[in-house]
Amino acid sequence: MGYDPGVSFHAAVYSSKGVKLAIPSNKGEGAYNVMQAVEGILL
Structure with missing residues (x-):
C-alpha cells in the first residue's frame, strides 16, 4: 500500500x-x- 498526493496504490497476493x-x-x-x-x- 502506498500514498503520494494525487495517487494511490494497493497490492495483494492471494496464493490459494x-x-x-x-x-x-x-x-x-x-x-x-x-x-x-x-x-x-475472488473470495
Whole structure:
C-alpha cells in the first residue's frame, strides 16, 4: 500500500487462488475501493 498526493496504490497476493493483484490509481483515493470490489469477486 502506498500514498503520494494525487495517487494511490494497493497490492495483494492471494496464493490459494494463484492471483497477484496490483491496483494503481491517479487519484488520492480509490485503489482500496477497487481492491475491495475485486476481493468480493475472488473470495
